[in-house]
Amino acid sequence: MVFSQTMDAKLPRVYVPGPLIVGAGPSGLAIAACLSKRGVPSVILEKENCLASLWRLKAYDSLKLHLPKKFCQLPHFPIPSDFPNYPSKEQFIDYLDSYAKHFSISPMFGYEVKSASYNAAGGFWRVVAGGSEFVSRWLVVATGDNAAPAVPEFDGVEDFGGKVMHSCEYKNGGEFKGRKVLVVGCGNAGMEISLNLCNNGARVSLVVRHKLHILPRDILGRSSFAVAVDLLKLFPLRFVDWFLIISSRLALGDTSKFGILRPKDGPLKLKGKTGKTPVLDVGSLSKIKSGQIKVVGEIRRFTSRHVEFMDGKVEEFDSVILATGYRSNVASWLKEESLPGKGQGDNTKKSWLSNIKGKNGIYSIGFTGQGLLGTSIDAERTAEDIGRQWNSNRKYLSSKINPYMYHEIGAVCSS
Template sequence: MVGAGPSGIAVSACLNKLDIKNVVLEKEDCCAYLWKKKTYDRLHLHLSKEFCSLPFMPHATSSPKYLPKIEFIQYLDGYVEHFNIKPKFQNCVELAFYNNDKKKWNVKSRHVASGEMEWYACDFLILSTQKNNEGYIPKVVGIENFNGEIIHSSDYKFGEKYKDKKVLVVGLGNSGMEIAFDLSNYGCHTSIVVRSPIHVLTREMVHIGMVLLKYLPLSLVDIVIVKIAKFKFGNLAEFGIPQPEKGPFSVKISKGTSPVIDVGAIVKIKLEEIKHYSSIFFDDGTLMNKFPNHWKGENGIYYAGFSKKGIAGISIDSITIVDDIKAVRGDKI
């Protein structure tokens, strides 16, 4: 297994429960590296905790409905300990190929510190590095002439160092929205680039929608949530934030794009405390296979955490993958 983030540890836990031997290779020095070292301080889970647990370990009843970063990290560490997951840290996978003659995957890893190489032969290979493993900064014409600081959102912690400075946030996704809000609160002259149509909701709206989806058709839930959002925020297109033609949950299912959770930035945009601009930047990247078959490739290779459905998607992926491995191995359920 490649990667010891939430996806990797979830699959490993499912395998451990069945006493199926597995090795987790992680190039960093800890589990959930992105959560621990590449997220901003004010981060909270955008879905309520019942939708954000990994397999076989719900969140404590005493924990808050929307977990802050530090509590979710504690949950992940507790998960690793509870299921006796022991990743091999600082092992970077450099090569993997399928040997048709032996019907095995061959994987070469290199220890980051010592440079020592190690080979593994396995029946199944699970990639759990997820799509946001590496920060991407697009190439922009003329950017080489910019003398200021350029950072990816994964390197942002809080806005104090940017007080009284002009800061442009590219992208009004969840990270962009919250970082822009944080910067503005620290007294920065904040602007944001709105790259494409988005749905803006609150955490409570998303929770209502998730509950309604258990009982009502997707199209009807979309209509209800869009009307609630419009009542709350008004017509955001008037403020340079266009809305997609499809509803928020339809967009999530068809494109994997989550609605943006407002933490207070919309009021600041309306008051022009945060200025907005249009943009020509576009994201790239596709799944190995399209949803809902994204989790499985050929010859025993699997992809955990690529569904773009957050922690809930990770949980579903891990159980689905291990169920398939059981079927291939002929294990009793």
């Protein structure tokens, strides 16, 4: 890496010949590997000091992949065959570390992006991070939708005397033994944290605000997701939704008896319309049926020791865990109107590129709501598109950077 400082520049400037990637999670690693396979160098900026910080720093200990490993492996390097079908958090982290080592991916850690803007006159992106300014023809945003905790506002929560924490701070239920804990959020994380708390001797209540689909993780020994994928090759979506609901009813029973109502739309149709993923049951429902996990309704407000619900019930709790998901933080630093994958394009084969490619050489990986499988597909497509430009127009693209700037700022790249 070579830095240099111009007379009138406030920050050291770094020229990146290939794409600049923001984020060293699975999305960032996947696109870097796919670019490397095509001979295109890239640089990854990562605000934390490790790979896959969401998995390593913010995931609960009992987390496992929700889908079989074949649907979660990244391009050109499979998850080890001796790993179980649903690898644990630690096993998946080990896989990502091996992935980075295999492709010689070395992110620049501790570089949090403060701003990114496009210089139309020069034809390049200017990204300020870690006290430096990076200049690149291409910008790949690979931070995904899970960059920052989503924390809802509740009346009176600031007066609550118990512990309130987001699920990103939760590791295991050991410290909650014997305590009354309210889990807010009934997605996969909320369900699994409730189960883990229950298994560790906590008295658990689970807030269920909306209708949701709960499916068995496996149907007749096969992943529900794999079954759905195979059926969609032969039958229309409405039939596959019907099959999943019937299979769920047979395996799990009528969830409405326990306060969990199903939406009118089937699980796949709902996912396509709203992005809401069905819950894959790993044992939580049996605890709900037995009363060990109590289903409660929407919260009205907090008091010093109690939580009041919309139905008028009031209960005392020692702790509250907000399993309310995450949100993207891109809008805080990307000085553009929109990001590809956020309202641009649709899901038709004709327009797939518009979901990941925006104007002026910006791309997004991990924003289409299709999980790790979608991330891998988008990484391949993005690398193919950038690689085509790199190989056919390399000389021209290099000249797009102002010549005097090129000589003064130096260069940095990694293969």
